[in-house]
Amino acid sequence: AQSVAQPEDQVNVAEGNPLTVKCTYSVSGNPYLFWYVQYPNRGLQFLLKYITGDNLVKGSYGFEAEFNKSQTSFHLKKPSALVSDSALYFCAVRDSGGSTLGRLYFGRGTQLTVWP
Amino acid sequence: DTAVSQTPKYLVTQMGNDKSIKCEQNLGHDTMYWYKQDSKKFLKIMFSYNNKELIINETVPNRFSPKSPDKAHLNLHINSLELGDSAVYFCASSQDFSGRLETQYFGPGTRLLVL
Numbered sequence: 268a269q270s271v272a273q274p275e276d277q278v279n280v281a282e283g284n285p286l287t288v289k290c291t292y293s294v295s296g297n298p299y300l301f302w303y304v305q306y307p308n309r310g311l312q313f314l315l316k317y318i319t320g321d322n323l324v325k326g327s328y329g330f331e332a333e334f335n336k337s338q339t340s341f342h343l344k345k346p347s348a349l350v351s352d353s354a355l356y357f358c359a360v361r362d363s364g365g366s367t368l369g370r371l372y373f374g375r376g377t378q379l380t381v382w383p
Numbered sequence: 384d385t386a387v388s389q390t391p392k393y394l395v396t397q398m399g400n401d402k403s404i405k406c407e408q409n410l411g412h413d414t415m416y417w418y419k420q421d422s423k424k425f426l427k428i429m430f431s432y433n434n435k436e437l438i439i440n441e442t443v444p445n446r447f448s449p450k451s452p453d454k455a456h457l458n459l460h461i462n463s464l465e466l467g468d469s470a471v472y473f474c475a476s477s478q479d480f481s482g483r484l485e486t487q488y489f490g491p492g493t494r495l496l497v498l
Contacts, residue, residue: 309389368480369438370439373427375425
């Protein structure tokens with residue numbers, strides 16, 4: 268079974284501080300991992316993905332994520348948070364095997380609030 | 384240029400009515416999806432089409448019927464709407480469904496409220 272866990276419903280950080288949004292996953296094969304961001308009353312915007320290769324993936328708006336196979340984690344990070352980063356963040360996973368037919372499994376989302 | 388667009392953006396209707404949501408993508412992608420986001424923001428896939436062919440049909444009531452007239456369009460028709468159908472429905476597309484090119488791009492969502 269494939270699944271994603273985002274253990275924190277909410278993350279609060281002060282502007283200028285580093286931020287981390289946690290994600291752990293479970294797949295039967297090799298994972299493809301994604302982070303999306305949802306601003307209020309908007310659709311999901313793609314931030315970054317891990318397919319293979321370098322464990323540190325860089326994405327949009329200064330975000331990056333680190334793939335850790337032994338811990339089955341894919342935490343989202345940013346060195347210096349901005350108030351405009353406040354949004355709902357989703358981690359998603361799919362198995363690299365073709366049998367999943369592209370199904371993406373999403374975590375329940377983490378609401379990030381950055382305080383000025 | 385809007386990559387994945389949905390109409391309408393908001394839909395308020397009475398129980399028992401039939402309604403449709405339209406989705407179009409101009410990315411040249413082969414695969415399109417419908418997701419439902421519930422009131423707790425949980426996202427779950429409903430359907431997927433690849434080149435107009437249905438490839439994913441999750442456990443969804445048969446009141447929901449997707450239709451793909453061509454690979455750039457995927458519409459969702461809902462019969463006999465129920466209160467529990469109130470949610471945000473997202474359309475998405477990806478270049479394909481089986482390979483590494485499969486980043487899914489989402490539309491802005493259709494907020495459905497059934498009264």
